[in-house]
Amino acid sequence: MNNDKMEKIVSLCKRRGFVFQGSEIYGGLAGVFDYGPNGVELLNNIKKAWWKANVYDKENYFGLDSGMFKHPRVWEASGHTSGFSDPLAECRECNTRIRVDKELEKVGVTADEKMTEEEINRLFDEQRDKIVCPKCGKKNFSPARAFNLLVKSNLGDFTSEGAEPVYLPGEACQGIYLNYKNILDSMSPKLPFGIVQIGKAFRNEISPRNFLFRTREMEQADTQLFVKPNENKDAYEAVKQERFNWYLSIGIKEENLKWKQHENLVFYASDAWDIMYNFPALGFDELEGVHDRTNYDLTQHMEYSGIDLRYTDPETGEKYIPWILETSVGLGRLFLAVISDAYHEEEMDGSTRVVLKLHKDLAPYKVAVSPLLKNKPELVAKAREVFTVLKKEFGNVAWDDNGNIGKRYRRQDEIGTPSCIVIDFDTLGEEQPELKDTVTVRDRDTGKQERVTIANLVGYLK
Numbered sequence: 001m002n003n004d005k006m007e008k009i010v011s012l013c014k015r016r017g018f019v020f021q022g023s024e025i026y027g028g029l030a031g032v033f034d035y036g037p038n039g040v041e042l043l044n045n046i047k048k049a050w051w052k053a054n055v056y057d058k059e060n061y062f063g064l065d066s067g068m069f070k071h072p073r074v075w076e077a078s079g080h081t082s083g084f085s086d087p088l089a090e091c092r093e094c095n096t097r098i099r100v101d102k103e104l105e106k107v108g109v110t111a112d113e114k115m116t117e118e119e120i121n122r123l124f125d126e127q128r129d130k131i132v133c134p135k136c137g138k139k140n141f142s143p144a145r146a147f148n149l150l151v152k153s154n155l156g157d158f159t160s161e162g163a164e165p166v167y168l169p170g171e172a173c174q175g176i177y178l179n180y181k182n183i184l185d186s187m188s189p190k191l192p193f194g195i196v197q198i199g200k201a202f203r204n205e206i207s208p209r210n211f212l213f214r215t216r217e218m219e220q221a222d223t224q225l226f227v228k229p230n231e232n233k234d235a236y237e238a239v240k241q242e243r244f245n246w247y248l249s250i251g252i253k254e255e256n257l258k259w260k261q262h263e264n265l266v267f268y269a270s271d272a273w274d275i276m277y278n279f280p281a282l283g284f285d286e287l288e289g290v291h292d293r294t295n296y297d298l299t300q301h302m303e304y305s306g307i308d309l310r311y312t313d314p315e316t317g318e319k320y321i322p323w324i325l326e327t328s329v330g331l332g333r334l335f336l337a338v339i340s341d342a343y344h345e346e347e348m349d350g351s352t353r354v355v356l357k358l359h360k361d362l363a364p365y366k367v368a369v370s371p372l373l374k375n376k377p378e379l380v381a382k383a384r385e386v387f388t389v390l391k392k393e394f395g396n397v398a399w400d401d402n403g404n405i406g407k408r409y410r411r412q413d414e415i416g417t418p419s420c421i422v423i424d425f426d427t428l429g430e431e432q433p434e435l436k437d438t439v440t441v442r443d444r445d446t447g448k449q450e451r452v453t454i455a456n457l458v459g460y461l462k
């Protein structure tokens with residue numbers, strides 16, 4: 001059922017202009033997706049809701065948009081050039097590559113990318129008879145080796161001789177650490193304060209799969225809260241709670257969310273939890289990471305750059321490196337979670353309808369406007385009038401005059417449009433003058449229709 005749901009979601013996303021395979025006309029490029037007209041609206045609305053919660057609703061959080069390319073030393077300081085890898089093994093029969101930690105997890109063995117090659121190979125060898133190649137079904141794999149996920153570019157290298165490569169970002173948050181001092185100097189924040197950013201990241205994922213869940217190009221929405229050393233525990237609990245509640249506030253069902261604590265912490269981390277979502281085809285898997293990173297990131301950048309990144313305490317004059325509490329969610333995974341949570345199939349008017357019960361703030365269109373018949377100029381003119389008023393008020397309003405009204409409702413249900421407005425002959429007041437200048441408003445979730453005067457329409461929809 002869950003697998004089936006994933007297929008239905010992928011198909012809906014293509015059919016209704018949400019998400020397309022990247023470079024589709026050339027056969028596609030693995031791990032890259034393009035957001036279509038409805039998808040980009042939903043994605044932007046998700047970003048707006050996230051930005052509002054993490055910048056506008058706070059007083060001490062600052063937004064940032066840093067450049068994607070960074071000095072090569074950044075990725076050395078962060079540990080990515082040496083340690084940002086996944087364990088890869090190759091099928092000796094058909095050359096398919098597998099990510100060994102994920103295959104081990106599937107057979108119930110806890111493993112992760114932080115383990116050494118020896119540790120992971122010991123576990124892999126113990127479980128070899130249970131792990132089969134997803135392509136040919138054989139069990140003949142090479143040993144696991146660490147495969148670095150950073151994507152290289154040749155930016156600024158005109159020699160082709162392999163000068164130090166400039167990498168694409170392996171994670172978006174490094175831009176925050178690099179600008180921490182700029183923000184201290186320009187905005188004079190006092191601890192605790194946060195810096196937030198939505199940015200692109202690229203990973204040479206060994207096996208991109210499960211639609212938007214694991215892609216090679218992605219966007220991450222990150223917050224980094226800088227706190228006094230050792231004043232992390234309460235703040236960490238508060239950040240965790242806030243992030244969990246945010247998902248509820250955008251309409252995600254609580255039963256589809258849960259926490260998972262990391263068992264195998266990286267050496268510098270003090271604590272790490274993931275918010276898990278019950279993804280179609282996958283079950284519960286990581287949606288967002290909430291990490292207590294101590295002073296590792298700024299310490300590393302201070303050492304590698306030689307620039308003093310300490311904070312001067314305004315009360316005591318003491319200098320120290322703040323600790324960081326990080327939250328990071330991939331927007332593709334979030335998009336998939338939002339659509340999956342909103343996806344419903346239900347009986348209505350004698351047939352099954354597919355409806356996206358999206359939170360109203362996230363829906364691509366706030367409302368759709370239709371003239372009952374598209375070949376009656378007086379209906380079209382009146383509908384255009386209403387459309388113009390609503391567009392001014394709500395921005396993204398759909399004009400839908402294609403097919404009969406029933407088909408239009410079903411189409412808007414699949415896009416998740418909360419209300420559909422129909423301008424009919426009663427609106428013109430031809431037979432019942434008391435209905436003049438009223439329209440039908442149909443609710444997406446209940447299918448109920450109400451008659452509302454045009455003058456009250458904006459207030460009613462709000």
Ligand code: ATP
Nearest residue numbers: 205213214215218286287288289328329330332333
């Ligand atoms: P995973 O264990 O699933 O590979 P991760 O622990 O490496 O993920 P982080 O480095 O903590 O992930 O990245 C923060 C967030 O970015 C993740 O919680 C996830 O939402 C998102 N993310 C990471 N890798 C991908 C990917 N390949 N495709 C889509 N989103 C991703």
